[in-house]
Amino acid sequence: MKTLAAAACAIGIVAAPVAAEETLRGVTAFAQGTTFSRPFEAFVERVNETGKGVIQIEYVGGPEAVPPFELGNAVSSGVVDIANVTSAFYPNLLPTGDALHLATNTVQDQRENGCFDKIDALHQEQMNVKFLARTGDHIQFHLYTTKPVEGLDLSGFTIRTTPVYRALLEELGATPVRTAPGEVYTALERGAIDGYGWPVQGILDLGWDEQTKYRIDPGFFQVDVNFLVNLDRWNDLSDEARAVLEEAALWTEARNEDNIRVNEEEAAKQLEAGIEVITFDEQTAANYLETAQNAGWAIVEGIDAQIASDLRACLND
Template sequence: MTKRFTSLAVVTLAAALPAFEAASAQDVTLRAVSAFPTGSTFQLPFKKFIDEVNAAGDGSVTITYVGGPEAIPSLEVANAVSSGVVDIAVVPTSFYTAELPGAAMIKLATTTMPEQRENGCFELLDTLHQEGMNTKYLGRTGDHVQFHLYLNKKIEEPDLSGLNLRVAATYQALFGELGANMVNTPPGDVYSALERGTVDGYGWPSIGIFDLGWDAHTSYRVDPGFYIVDVNFLANLDTWNNLTDEQKALLEGKMIDIETGEQENAQLVEKELARQEAAGIEAITFDGEAGDLWEKTAQDAAIAEIAEADPQAVESLRGCLIPGE
């Protein structure tokens, strides 16, 4: 069942925003919000999506960008689109794991979004979101971008005992399995936590730490990376069902265009890692048995955690997300 809001910020926003607008029987205005700050690395593809829909829609579909976390707190964005406070949102699964635990399987994907559209995985993920969260799964960005552990203390092996690490739902099971002391801190508070020494490190993708200024208090990055970034584009299902076939096709087509562009992310990651090196962030590389342990623990810890909450999702999605494992 979809959880409803009690947040004052969201209630206030809902009262201030007009309902799903129709200028005519055909023309619609959709309200959009991002779980990421406006202008940040993971919000930019969403901005491009909005701009391209508005340009191509010629008034039949207009997306109005409400804002980022200043409009709706990041952890409430998924509920906002689920309940219809907004019509479209961009949000990672780590921000709605409690509502839809099976969606966490996305982070384990070794297939890209274009491949998932071909092998039937997209339809399974769409059904999961529609039935479990009253949202239409439009698609995802983040292909070829992995997560890393970033530290201000050097380690020699995959043993995180004694380290205080800022965690998110994405990698909490992994860090916990390797002995870390886990600290739950909103992204906006991580800089001060690093500055004060409250945490010794954090998990984050290979791109984006410079957006947040965290590089100033980061000395090491652990390789290899683990999981993939999933920045999901969701539409409220009731809103989606009220669109015409032509309007749906426009949104779907522009989403596929965005996903196609994401296949160039490998070059973006290469540039970002070079920038980290130039900033003095040293790579700690686990190879051989240590590397095998690091990667196996990441996979096993995630599967076990998801299976406990939604074994059916693991069974149905495993083959198309991580074929040949």
């Protein structure tokens, strides 16, 4: 044996080529340590644990590293290798991404019924990224205001928006202004906006409760915050490295269920912080939700009717 090994070395054959450890640079669109960055931070920790010697993620930072509405471009071009970002921040690259927050099922359902693969294909074709994971299931969006609201009428209200709330706000007569999360507090403080759209989670994290008087119920849609990997980088990874990422993605998605409990905790904290809940009578609430869903799908249909009908079937299944 010894002689054989020595002979192999002598002619330059080494036992097996050992692939070098890969490192991905990761950025989140949300402030570090806050609600919508936390699942990504847990994912990074898991990859760095289970991927030792194979793949590691260097967590570069949040909106201070890359502006949130630029993060889609950054991961698409490869300036960033992996991003934690919602489709509402990259409508320029994937206009039909608006469909994602109209889902009424879970990412586990979507993996099972083929929707995940369709969404992945759209991301690969249109923005050169691998759609690795979806977080945010079970979390709904709300409108929050600094002034009381009467019925389904927000005329005279200027409301901070992203593509998630735009159609609904227009239906309600509000004036939407697109604002990055990092600018919302100051805009409220200055009275430049009378409210904003945001999920049920995260208000206290961001300190916005200090500037918020009302939350409008019911919530609508479902949050999507996605892990996207630059496609060239993804294709160049070893099978082993991709397996580490896929495993950690499934692990992260399994934890989406915790949101059901956290939603309740957050609503209780908002009440304690003095945020009053505005509710509608049953009929008005039903109209509000229907308006939101219809206006949401109308936008996706207007962009691409085929994609809209494909996704509508599997996101509501």
